[in-house]
Structure formats: structure tokens, C-alpha cells
Amino acid sequence: LICTRKKEKPTDPLILKAMAYIKDNFSNAITIEQVAKSVGLSKFYFIRLFRSEIGQNPHEYLMILRLNHSKILLKSTDKKISEISLNCGFNSEIAFIQAFKHRNNITPTNFRMLRT
Secondary structure: OOOOOOOOOOOHHHHHHHHHHHHHOOOOOOOHHHHHHOOOHHHHEEEEEEEEHHOOHHHHHHHHHHHHHHHHHHHHOOHHHHHHHHHOOOOOOOHHHHHHHHHHHOHHHHHHOOOO
């Protein structure tokens, strides 16, 4: 059984370094392989260690960072959806819209219209 409960705060220095790498590079087209390599671990061991420390896999963590940043841009700017999708590291507007709707049950356009 894999525990997916989020820890209070990760303590492993490699995971902290990986999290910083992801935060610094989420707007680029980074891969989990690149993140693992940045901390000197194999992809599979990195995923296992990340999940045990964070309670989610690195791809989910990356996706949440990207989507949270997109919410900020949707609420605070008038940038086009296509521009926001690229600024947040998505390889296409369609991929962004699908991921956003899947996680938030609302399209980016409708989310933007909710701003006050």
C-alpha cells in the first residue's frame, strides 16, 4: 500500500533540492527525468522517494504548481489563454485547458470570468 498523505514538510535534502528545481523551472518543458538527474537519482528511485516525502508523485506536484500559477495569471492579467498556457509550461493550449478543467471542473475562460 502506497501512502499518499502529504507530509507536514519534506526533510530529505534531495527532495528539497528537487522541489526547488521544479519551482524554478515549472514554466519550461521539464521532464521528471531531468528533475531526477538534477539531484543525481534514477527516475524510478526519485519518483518513489518523492512520493514518500511529499505524498504525491513529482508529475502531480509539477502539474499543481503550473495550474496554481495559471490561476494567478488568469485572475491578475488579461493575457490570452494560449500565452498563459505557454508561460506555465504546457506544450499546447489544448493540453492546458484539459488539465485545468480536469483539476478544477471549470475551464480557464470561465474561471477568469469569476474574478471580481
